Amino acid sequence: MPQNITVVIIDSDLTSLNNITRFIESLGDSVSIEGTAPTFEKGYELVHKKRPMVVIMEIGSDVNLAIERIEQILSRFPQVSIFATSEDKSSETILRVMRAGATEYLLRPVSQTDLTFALQKIGRLWLVKPVEEEAGRIITVFSPKGGAGVTTIAINVATNIHQMTGKSTVLVDLDLNAGDVTTFLNMKPAYTISDVTMNISRLDRNFLQGVIAKHESGISVLAEPQKLEEGVSISSSEIKKVLSLLKSMYKYIIIDAETISERTAIAIEMSDLILLVFILSLPSIKNMQRHLKYFDRIGLGKDRVKLVANRYLKKGDITIQDTEKALNYPIFFALPNEYDTAMMCLNKGVPISEGAPRSQLNQSLKELTKMVVQSQS
Ligand SMILES: Nc1ncnc2c1ncn2[C@@H]1O[C@H](COP(=O)(O)OP(=O)(O)OP(=O)(O)O)[C@@H](O)[C@H]1O
Ligand SMILES: [Mg+2]
Structure with missing residues (x-):
C-alpha cells in the first residue's frame, strides 16, 4: 500500500x-x-x-x-x-x-x-487496500424463514473473518425492506445502499468507496435503506452491478439476505458460498426441503450451499441426524442456542466476539468462520 x-x-x-x-x-x-x-x-x-x-x-x-x-x-x-x-x-x-x-x-x-x-x-x-490479487468471495447468509438468525450470523462471520484473516471485508445488508445491520452494529452511516443504486449510472469504485461506512471492528458496511420506499425500488440488476464491483474491491463480501426474492436470487447466483440458516423445527425443515430442491434445480450443489442449524439444543426433540436424513443433506454446522448472549450483544450493538468473548456461542461462531474460510481457500 x-x-x-x-x-x-x-x-x-x-x-x-x-x-x-x-x-x-x-x-x-x-x-x-x-x-x-x-x-x-x-x-x-x-x-x-x-x-x-x-x-x-x-x-x-x-x-x-x-x-x-x-x-x-x-x-x-x-x-x-x-x-x-x-x-x-x-x-x-x-x-x-x-x-x-x-x-x-x-x-x-x-x-x-x-x-x-x-x-x-x-x-x-x-x-483502502487496492484490489486483492484475485476476485473476492461472495458469501450469502440466507434463510427461507425470518427470525432464524441470518443477521446475527452474517455480522459475526464478517467481523470474525476480518479478525482472523486481516483481509478486506464488506458486510452488505441486502435485507432491503427490513434490514437491521446498523442496529446490530450500533452505526449511523451517512449513506446507504439506496444512495448507491440511485446513482447507478455513475457507479464506480471511487464512488462506492465514498459511501461505504467503516465499522470500528475494521469491516466495511454497506447499510440498509433507511426508508421503506427506497428499499422497495431497488432492482436485481442494480444489485448485480453493485456486487460485481464489490467483488473487485474486497476479499470477502458477506451478504445478509432477505427471504427469497429476485434480488436474493441474484445474490445467490453470484455467491461462492451460501450459508442456509434454519432452526430445527418441523415447519422450517419442510420449508428447507423446498429450498434445497430449488437450489438443486438452479445447479447449486453441496459444495456451494451449506446448511447451518441455528439455536441448536442438544436435548431438543429433533436431532441433527434425523434432520440430515429427512433432508438427505449434510449439516455443515450447528450453532448452540444462547439467547441471553445473542440478545445482550444485540442490545449493546456489538459483535459477539466483543460482547461475549468467552461464550460458547462465540467459540462456535469462530469455528464456523474457520470452516467458511477453509472452504474458500
Ligand atoms: N444462536 C442463537 N441463540 C439464541 N438466540 C439467537 C441465536 N442467533 C440469533 N438469536 C436471536 O434470534 C433473534 C433473531 O435473530 P436475527 O435477527 O439474527 O435473525 P434474522 O434471520 O436476521 O431475522 P429477520 O428475519 O428479522 O431479519 C434475535 O433476537 C437474536 O438475538
Ligand atoms: Mg435479519
Whole structure:
C-alpha cells in the first residue's frame, strides 16, 4: 500500500505551477511531487516514468484536445486520478471533462482549499487496500424463514473473518425492506445502499468507496435503506452491478439476505458460498426441503450451499441426524442456542466476539468462520 500520494503537474503557466507546488508542499510528507512539465508531451513522458497517483493537468481553450489527452492518459494508466485545472466555468465543459474520466475539475487560479480537499479525497481512496490479487468471495447468509438468525450470523462471520484473516471485508445488508445491520452494529452511516443504486449510472469504485461506512471492528458496511420506499425500488440488476464491483474491491463480501426474492436470487447466483440458516423445527425443515430442491434445480450443489442449524439444543426433540436424513443433506454446522448472549450483544450493538468473548456461542461462531474460510481457500 502506498505511503503517500504521488503527483505530477502539467502546467504551462509558471505562476500557477509555483502556486500549486507551494500548496502541495505545505501538506507535508503525505503528498509528494514526482515532477512537473510545461507541456502535455513532456508531462505524458513523466507519467510514464513516474507512475504517479494523481496528474494535475491544465486544460487550455481547446477542450476537444484536452479530452483526447485525458483519454490518452487513462487508457494507458487507468489507475491515475486526473485533476483538470481550467478557467472555463461552463457546465458543458465541466461535464465533458468529467465524462472523459477526470476525477476533479478545479477552477484556475487553483485555490489551496479546493486542491487540499481533492487530495484528501484521493488519500481516503488509497487508504483502502487496492484490489486483492484475485476476485473476492461472495458469501450469502440466507434463510427461507425470518427470525432464524441470518443477521446475527452474517455480522459475526464478517467481523470474525476480518479478525482472523486481516483481509478486506464488506458486510452488505441486502435485507432491503427490513434490514437491521446498523442496529446490530450500533452505526449511523451517512449513506446507504439506496444512495448507491440511485446513482447507478455513475457507479464506480471511487464512488462506492465514498459511501461505504467503516465499522470500528475494521469491516466495511454497506447499510440498509433507511426508508421503506427506497428499499422497495431497488432492482436485481442494480444489485448485480453493485456486487460485481464489490467483488473487485474486497476479499470477502458477506451478504445478509432477505427471504427469497429476485434480488436474493441474484445474490445467490453470484455467491461462492451460501450459508442456509434454519432452526430445527418441523415447519422450517419442510420449508428447507423446498429450498434445497430449488437450489438443486438452479445447479447449486453441496459444495456451494451449506446448511447451518441455528439455536441448536442438544436435548431438543429433533436431532441433527434425523434432520440430515429427512433432508438427505449434510449439516455443515450447528450453532448452540444462547439467547441471553445473542440478545445482550444485540442490545449493546456489538459483535459477539466483543460482547461475549468467552461464550460458547462465540467459540462456535469462530469455528464456523474457520470452516467458511477453509472452504474458500
Ligand atoms: N444462536 C442463537 N441463540 C439464541 N438466540 C439467537 C441465536 N442467533 C440469533 N438469536 C436471536 O434470534 C433473534 C433473531 O435473530 P436475527 O435477527 O439474527 O435473525 P434474522 O434471520 O436476521 O431475522 P429477520 O428475519 O428479522 O431479519 C434475535 O433476537 C437474536 O438475538
Ligand atoms: Mg435479519
